[in-house]
Structure formats: C-alpha cells, structure tokens
Amino acid sequence: MKMKRAILPVLVIVIAIGLTFVLVKSRKVPKPHEMPHLGPLVEVAELVKTSRQVVVSGTGTVQARYEVSITPQVKGRVSELSPQMVAGGIFRKGELLFAIEDVDYQLAIDLSRSNLAQSEYDLLRNENLAEVARNEWQTLNSGSDVEPNPLVVYEPQLKSARAQRNAMQANVKQAELNLQRTRVFAPFNCYVRSEQLGIGQFLNAGSPVATVAGTDQVEIVVPLPLDELTWLQVPRNGVPQEGSLAKVELQSGGQIFHWQGVITRALGEIDPRNRMARVVVTVAEPLSSDRKGTSLLNELLPGMFVEVHLQGEEISDVIAVPRGAVHDNETVWIVGDENRLHIREVDIVRRERDEVLVQSGLDSGEKIVLTSLTGAAEGMLLRPQMQEAGE
Numbered sequence: 001m002k003m004k005r006a007i008l009p010v011l012v013i014v015i016a017i018g019l020t021f022v023l024v025k026s027r028k029v030p031k032p033h034e035m036p037h038l039g040p041l042v043e044v045a046e047l048v049k050t051s052r053q054v055v056v057s058g059t060g061t062v063q064a065r066y067e068v069s070i071t072p073q074v075k076g077r078v079s080e081l082s083p084q085m086v087a088g089g090i091f092r093k094g095e096l097l098f099a100i101e102d103v104d105y106q107l108a109i110d111l112s113r114s115n116l117a118q119s120e121y122d123l124l125r126n127e128n129l130a131e132v133a134r135n136e137w138q139t140l141n142s143g144s145d146v147e148p149n150p151l152v153v154y155e156p157q158l159k160s161a162r163a164q165r166n167a168m169q170a171n172v173k174q175a176e177l178n179l180q181r182t183r184v185f186a187p188f189n190c191y192v193r194s195e196q197l198g199i200g201q202f203l204n205a206g207s208p209v210a211t212v213a214g215t216d217q218v219e220i221v222v223p224l225p226l227d228e229l230t231w232l233q234v235p236r237n238g239v240p241q242e243g244s245l246a247k248v249e250l251q252s253g254g255q256i257f258h259w260q261g262v263i264t265r266a267l268g269e270i271d272p273r274n275r276m277a278r279v280v281v282t283v284a285e286p287l288s289s290d291r292k293g294t295s296l297l298n299e300l301l302p303g304m305f306v307e308v309h310l311q312g313e314e315i316s317d318v319i320a321v322p323r324g325a326v327h328d329n330e331t332v333w334i335v336g337d338e339n340r341l342h343i344r345e346v347d348i349v350r351r352e353r354d355e356v357l358v359q360s361g362l363d364s365g366e367k368i369v370l371t372s373l374t375g376a377a378e379g380m381l382l383r384p385q386m387q388e389a390g391e
Helices: 002-026 103-140 155-180 226-231
Strands: 041-046 049-064 067-070 076-081 096-100 183-185 190-195 210-214 217-224 245-252 255-266 277-284 305-322 331-335 341-345 347-351 355-360 367-369 383-386
Touching (some): 217 226, 245 277
Antiparallel strands (some): 067 210, 245 255, 245 305
C-alpha cells in the first residue's frame, strides 16, 4: 500500500511530461509575416496665408506727464490750508492749495495808491506851471524864433513828474499782484506727491514747499530693440504724425487691467547701456472714475510696472508658423505626396514670441511638421496626424 502511494506522484509527473512532448511536436510553426514600415508618427498642421498686424511688446514704469514744485512768490505765514493738501490729495485745476496772510499786502496796496495820488498831483501841478511859463515866454518874446530854455518852460520837471506817476502806477500793479500771489492754486489737475506745510508756518519766497503731479496724463518709457522701430509710427518733432496705438496691461491678483494709450514721441538718444531705443507711450485720464470697480488697481498710478503692446503695421500674405517648427538655416519640414518629408527654406520677415511670420517659401494648404525628429532627411516616410483644434 505504501509502495503504491509512492509510485503515484512519479507516474503523474511522467504522464504530464509525455503530454507536453506530444503537444510541442504536434504544433504548427507560424509563417513569418513582414509588417510594412509606415514611418514615425508626427503631428502636422495645415498652413493658412493671411494678413497679420505686428504687435511689439515691451515693459516700462508709469510716470506722471507733468510734475512741478509749488513755490510761493511772496513770503509770509500760512493762514489757510486745504484739507486735501497732504500726500495723495487730489486737486482740480484752480482749486486753492494754501493761502498766506495778506494784511501786509493789503497795506502795501493802500500805500502804493496813496503814492500814486501824490504823483498824479505833482504831475498836474507841473503841467499847469509849464503852461503858465510857456505863455509868459511867448508874451515876452513875441515874434522871436528863439526856442525857450527847457528849464524855463518846465520840460524836465514834466518828464520827471510823468516818470514818477508811471512808477507809482507800476507799484500799485505790483502790490495788487503780490496780494493775488498770497493765494496759491493748483496749476492743473493734480495730486500731491509731497508737502512741507502747516498752519502758521512762515514761508520764504522762492522756497519750494510741495510737489504735485498731473492726473490728466501719464507716460511710460518703453525700451525697444532698434529693429522693432521699423514696424511702428513714432512722431518726430516738427512732423505732424499720429503715433501707433498701445494697449497697457497690469496683471495683479489673478486679474488683468487694461488701458489704451498712444506713442507720442521717442527720447532723442539710444540707451548706451543696452543699445535700445526708448519710445514714450501716453495714456490719457489714467484715474478716470468711469472705469468699473473701486479697486485702486483700476487706476494707472505712477510707479506701476506694466506691459505695453504696441500695434504696428499690418503685413499681408504671410503664414504664421510656430517657432518650434523652424529648424536650422531657417528651414521647415513639410509633409508632401505619399507622406514624404520635404525640407523647405523659407523667408522669415518677423519673429515673435511664439510664432514666426513667413513671407515666401510656403503655400496655403500645405502641412507642416510640428514634431521634432532625430535624423530627419529629405524623402523620409512619415505617419502624419493632424493637430487637434485648440492646441
């Protein structure tokens, strides 16, 4: 019994080996089948000839178009100060900034008017004396051709009296002008950048006390490579010309804010540090209250660093090609008949951030290879696949 149990596993193994041998010997050998070579899979896009407007991009810092120092023309103590006369305060043109005590200047007007009255009296008295003296001379020297001595007929005295009267009139105007200057007004729509003023403070004539910057316009100086200027309209001094339009963008907090501007001029020199030209973009009404939202970012404020997209000339009959599809020596790969690769030289008129614009060497309807290949050669067989829409 024990021997049968020992022989049984061996018998099972021998039977399994035998069945395996029979199955291997009885199987049919597969016939070799050669797979056709279809070439590497590549992504292609169909080319379209169109017109494109050149967009030149740059960056710059916003600065005020006008900025002036407020300097009193007369001296005295500050008697009135606008509540808005603090850093960041907004003023409309002609609004009062501050006033200087005017008592002394009122008295100066009274004194100058008194002196004017005295000079007018002196002039009138000398005119009468001159008339009397001339009549007496003519009576005593009737028929004589001799001219009287100027001193006798009061000619020098009349000239002196008229000069004195004119000087007193000027003094009155000067006194009235000084009185007007005790009240200092905003020279244009502006905001206060800095100030050193307080009620009762004594101000000296000619000493700056505040700095204001205009709010009607701001400027952005945009450095650009010299070859980019060929696509833009930049007004020159003395030449009536409209500058290229500009779109100013600020990205902050996941939002993009836009303003419209225009190129108004170029700075008259090339930056020696980077050999770039600098154009000035002007934006009107940067603090306009018509813009939606109450965020401070809705206002284009001096000091902001922004992107500027300048609208240049329009190029007709060009084809936009992705930069990654352009290879050495300004060549591209085209899928031709029978899915064969053709290496084509092209004429590139402009290179942009993501695309190049091709003027000649390509036609509408051709398919360009977007996939990078190792060892690409003329006539190479490809397996093209059209680029999905939206990529």
